Amino acid sequence: MDKIKITFPDGSSKEFEKGTSAYKIAESISPRLAEEALAVEMNGIIKDLHAPLSANAIVKFLTFDDEHGKEVYWHSTSHLMAHAIQEIYPEAKFGVGPAIETGFYYDVDINSNLTEDDLKKIEGKMSELTKENNSFVRQDLSKSEAIKFFEKKGDNYKVEILSEIDENSEDISIYKEGNFTDLCRGPHLPSTGKIKYIKLLSISGSYWRGDEHNKQLQRIYGVSFPKKKMLDEYLQRLEEAKKRDHRKLGRDLELFFISQSIGSGLPVWLPRGTILRETLENYLREEQRKRGYEPVITPHIGNINLYKTSGHYPYYKDSQFPPIKLDDGKEEYLLKPMNCPHHFQIYLSKPRSYRDLPIRYAEFGTVYRYEQSGELNGLTRVRSFAVDDSHMFVRQDQLKDEVCNVIELIQVVFSQMGFKEFTTQLSFRDDNVDKYGGDVALWEKAQQEIKEAADKMNLTYYVAEGEAAFYGPKIDFMVKDALGRKWQLGTVQIDYVMPERFNLEYTGSDGQKHRPVVIHRAPFGSLERFIGVLIEHYAGEFPLWLAPVQAAVIPISQNYIDYGKSVYESLKRRNIRAEFDERNEKIGYKIRDWENHKVPYMLIVGEKEQAAQNVSVRQHKKGDLGSLSLSDFIDNIETEIKNKITTTN
RNA sequence: GCUGAAGUAGCUUAGUGGUAGAGCAGCUGAUUCGUAAUCAGCAGGUCGAGGGUUCAACUCCCUCCUUCAGCUCCA
DSSP, X not given: OOEEEEEOTTSOEEEEEXXXXXXXXXXXXXXXXXHHOOEEEETTEEEOTTOBOOSOEEEEEEOTTSHHHHHHHHHHXXXXXXXXXXXXXXXXXXXXXXXXXXXXXXXXXXXXXXXXXXXXXXXXXXXXXXXXXXXXXXXXXXXXXXXXXHHHHTOHHHHHHHHTOOTTTSOOEEEEETTEEEEOOOOOOSBGGGOOEEEEEEEEEEEGGGOTTSOEEEEEEEEEESSHHHHHHHHHHHHHHHHHOHHHHHHHTTOEEOOTTTOTTOOEEOHHHXXXXXXXXXXXXHHHHHTTOEEOOOOSEEEHHHHXXXXXXXXXXXXXXXXXXXXXXXXXXXXXXXXXHHHHHHHHTXXXXXXXXXXXXXXXXXXXXXXXXXXXXXXXXXXXXXXXEEEEEEOGGGHHHHHHHHHHHHHHHHXXXXXXXXXXXXXXXXXXXXXXXXXXXXXXHHHHHHXXXXXXXXXXXXEEETOSBTTBOEEEEEEEOTTSOEEEEEEEEEESHHHXXXXXXXXXXXXXXXXXXXXXXXXXXXXXXXXXXXXXXXXXXOOTTTOSSOEEEEESSGGGHHHHHHHHHHHHHTTOOEEEOOOSSOHHHHHHHHHHTTOSEEEEESHHHHHHTEEEEEETTTEEEEEEEHHHHHHHHXXXXXXXXXXXX
16 A cells, blocks of 8 residues: 655654545544544645545644634535525525635525524524534536536526636536535535534625626525634624724714714714814824925815816716706816815916925815715715825826835824724726726836835735726725724825826926826825724724813812812813813712713812812723822823823723 | 615613503702712603504504615725
């Protein structure tokens, strides 16, 4: 019998008979590994544990702790769910059912609409099926065999998928588990018994192949875990995320609200939210001032011709508010969907020299976009929002440095806000010529510049083809909110198209006219979305420099109102955002109330404090810090505010 | 825009065809209090809007609006 040599991640190796399954190898190492292993990585390729090894290989066993192990686990659970659905709804047809970042889904076509109760039924059936502990059995077959199989089964979606697979470049396989068979490239768990704790989470519609012209299938989301504790923790995290929801906190903390009397997707900033927003704006203004930006202000509407010139109008006709027509019908104005054309007019307002560049115009410009009703979501997806916009006009030879400077600014801003984790995406064009304006050669150049800048600034990024703006490639910065949804915040975009369309020029040292390059950039993206994400990031517990109310002064009883008031006024004189709580309530009540409002400091004053002319300091979530003279407290808190100390939780 | 779910007081919510109930918040009064809820009282609702069925509709049916979970979209 031939022997093969198997090498493990720790470098050790062992010989086995050729054809030994990965599972047997795991068993030979330890029963526990055989129990926990979900799949195996052979020379970097993930395979079933059943798979026999026919040659020397580097082998790594994947458990639930590995990202890819989880993926296999959830993928198999989605198959198990399909099995359960088929048992309950024999007429069901299946679309696709992949693992996702957390959990899995399956798109199904069933005649009746599923309800929450049906989910419980399916969940119950799944548990039943796990007890059968059926093996996942792989079978490779030809394209025509596979098509014949699924035609017979009536799974026309699978047939459609198969018909588009090139069998020369890809193996076609099916997996059978009990009496359920699905088209799948695998790999899968050894058997359904590995799936222990299952929770089906939600149902929603989803278009077949993501095309809104296609039939809408029902998508069932779920998640599963090998240990009960993991499921409990997951569900608890969901609860925690709900508490952090910026829509709830926005209301509780009186930051903003959205009134139907004003309109959907048109958020209104309450006094406390406005303080937060203005603090962020002022912070960015200062950072920009240091970096040579010049503030400008432009109107909220503009002649429609601006947008016809820019090329935005035909591209985005459907997602802007309809034009305002003047009496003679000849002139039309648009609520501005972006600020760039206005800023270009400022550039054009006088002749420019190469010595003037780079020019950096900055504006917190409010823009209006008619987003689809189903898209609106709290502050993160709205119809009116302020972009922390800047348009920078640079010479080609300045471009890369300027992009690097912008990346540096965004890094500074994100780190100040305590976003330790964010992802960076380079959004490039794809082959769809109609989607983009401008010259392909210029695009290539711009994409190259962006990549070089990203490398120089040590960004870790991935390239997303087809995600570019119509006028140029961009770098997008995204962070995740409390519910794990990704949001695009900051963006840097290179634009060779608009300068052409608006005929932007400068006079070079050679006396000739040259075309500047435009950089569009916004570190926050939009104030609305940024603050929405920030609220969830901090769970409403803002660092002192951002907190709308920084300190609450609380007298023990009505007898100390005068002293309390003098403390409060001292704070106000030093520009500390303080509130004075003179309500006729017990101290415990008021402390609870301000704790719930997540106010960083409470100053409690009673007989002792009045006598010693000091304050008793209580910090949010930390409790009583003891007494401090008022001037020491103010000095401390001023330093903390000035240094913008950011604590993340 | 599409699919599904939901809409009762400022907030959280009870109420399956027979006069809408509570807690918190608010207001008034009492209490003058030492680190997460003092007591009592008062007020607050065309039950999302419109139409229909019925002797009678928060409740059943239809249409619309809004919100939520996704999908599609996102300058």
